[in-house]
Amino acid sequence: MVIVFMPLCVKHVLHSCQTVIPQCLQFQWLSVTFLIMMVLKIALIGLGRAGRFHLNSIRRASGIQLKYVVDLESTAAEAVAAEFGCSALSDTGPVFQDPDIDAVIVATPTLTHYDYVMAALQAGKSVLTEKPLGVSLKQIDECYQEAEKKDRILFLAFNRRFDPSFSQVAQRVKNGDIGTVQIVRTTSRDHPLPSMDYIKTSCGIFHDCIVHDLDMLRFLTGEDPEEVFAYGSNFIDSIKELDDLDTVIVQLKFASGMLATIDISRNAVYGYDQRVEVFGSRGMLQAENRIATTTVHFSEGSVQRPAIDPSFPTRYQEGYFIELVSFRDCVLHGKVLPITHADARKNYIMAHTAEESCRSGKPMKIDYGCGVSK
Secondary structure, eight states, X not given: OXXXXXXXXXXXXHTTXXXXXXXXXXXXXXXXXXXXXXEEEEEEEOOSHHHHHHHHHHHHOSSEEEEEEEOSOHHHXXXXXXXXXXXXXXXXXXXXXXXXXXXXXXXXXXXXXXXXXXXXXXXXXXXXXXXXXXXXXHHHHHHHHHHHHHTOOEEEEOGGGGXXXXXXXXXXXXXXXTOSEEEEEEEXXXXXXXXXXXXXXXXXXXXXXXXHHHHHHXXXXXXXXXXXXXXXXXXXXXXXXXXXXXXXXXXXXXXXXXXXXXXXXXXXXXXXXXXXXXXXXXXXXXXOOOBSXXXXXXXXXXEEOOOBOSSHHHHTHHHHHHHHHHHHHHHHHOOOOSSOHHHHHHHHHHHHHHHHHHXXXXXXXXXXXXXXXX
């Protein structure tokens, strides 16, 4: 962490960025007011699709300095290093040995998350990683235990919580704007179809995709489901050959009587379809798909509307940015973690139980105290 001193004359430039001012302190010295801005020094591990959207957020975020970028593809790493004025590496050794590095972003392939997260925590670095944290509850628990042992931040990013539209729905539900919640629906349909190489190592549709929607149900309502029934189908042969599903419906029951449904597809030809709906005793809240403009073209025989976002990096670009800023504030300013160890465990258990329900063809109670080992 470094501290940067800035004359107050630049304050009007920073004021337009709401993420800067809360972290700045002012003091008087020789009748000149200065701003004290703490800067988080980070390393980014991985320049695949997750690494790229994190780079976009780093470009926009104040109070963050990229010091290292790590990727086996040296050309890609060197290009990023040239843009940011940082070091390009092909291994993480120097990152973990550098006492000047405060935090690490893990953006590597799914099955490597646990190893990199543990290595970073053991080196005394705080960590931001997308889910999954590990492939078992044991790995999840070990990561959080190591973070507690080292007194470091472990930020498991369920990015949809940070989407402005979804978070507004959650806040208005909490405010009681629609009364007693009775039905919740989420839709998550992927575009474009992920590569089979990705699906092969994704931990399956329940832990790769559906876990996001399960987390969203808990986030929107503040309740944990107690029973789940899932149905799955295959319309894409190459996914079936991997013993995975491409189309799933999940139904859930809550102790309050609330009901929820999730519909998932790996391939929506019209774009990246992400919607939520919460129905209550005094109304309904919806978050629809994003569109670039609201221009609609009416002509003889047709009405043309703008297409929805083509994929997740554009659909959730604001969410990813807010997520990174939240991580920064947790590390530098002690902000409370928005996603806890308990959240990580519950999300894993829900996804695991939903998958078991689908395979068995039966509804199943969700046991949050269980020690599932998958």
